Amino acid sequence: MNPLTTAPIRANTQDKQSKIAFLQNIDSSYFLQGVLEGFMDGILILTDEGELVHANQSARQICKQLSEEKDKHNFVPHEIWRVCESLIESRDIFPNQKIAIESEIDKDDSVSFRVRARWLKLEEMKYPCLLVSLEDRHQSLQTIVNNDAHQYSLTPRESEVWLLYRANYSYKEIGDKLYISLNTVKKHMKNIHAKRKATCDSEM
Numbered sequence: 001m002n003p004l005t006t007a008p009i010r011a012n013t014q015d016k017q018s019k020i021a022f023l024q025n026i027d028s029s030y031f032l033q034g035v036l037e038g039f040m041d042g043i044l045i046l047t048d049e050g051e052l053v054h055a056n057q058s059a060r061q062i063c064k065q066l067s068e069e070k071d072k073h074n075f076v077p078h079e080i081w082r083v084c085e086s087l088i089e090s091r092d093i094f095p096n097q098k099i100a101i102e103s104e105i106d107k108d109d110s111v112s113f114r115v116r117a118r119w120l121k122l123e124e125m126k127y128p129c130l131l132v133s134l135e136d137r138h139q140s141l142q143t144i145v146n147n148d149a150h151q152y153s154l155t156p157r158e159s160e161v162w163l164l165y166r167a168n169y170s171y172k173e174i175g176d177k178l179y180i181s182l183n184t185v186k187k188h189m190k191n192i193h194a195k196r197k198a199t200c201d202s203e204m
Contacts, residue, residue, distance in 0.1 A: 042134030152195040161188040
């Protein structure tokens with residue numbers, strides 16, 4: 001178990017040890033681990049006191065990307081824990097409602113994550129936990145574009161243009177990014193839309 005030093009500690013030592021022991025038993029479930037590792041998104045399970053219950057491989061990689069050198073002793077970066085704190089605070093305001101807190105973390109043009117925290121309460125769990133999903137937005141977009149490229153038979157260059165277009169780049173920005181003219185970008189986009197239309201028409 002890895003304590004998060006930014007998290008508040010409210011339980012006494014005996015209660016805390018009891019909770020950690022129980023949650024470790026939950027974490028030891030091979031079925032649970034298998035399910036969580038199957039997700040493309042990062043998945044963290046935390047107690048409301050900041051104890052790490054489980055992190056799948058994707059979550060570990062994302063946390064490593066976000067962690068700064070000065071915070072390397074914390075497993076979970078404080079940008080993520082701040083979202084968790086907001087969820088914990090909302091519990092007192094909306095005690096009987098299912099609340100989910102979302103936020104986005106943008107480090108630079110190539111690192112962007114969507115963080116979503118909600119409560120996890122299973123029948124076999126005595127204590128509610130925080131379920132935190134971490135979506136690598138660039139990776140998700142790349143997967144979508146790869147599927148589109150296969151479905152619509154896009155060329156490698158068309159795939160590059162389509163990726164930037166789906167990432168909300170303007171035609172001019174796409175041209176600057178790929179070192180091609182604005183007219184060339186327009187030509188690629190015209191071809192892409194034609195291929196998409198042809199595929200949709202053939203499926204009707």
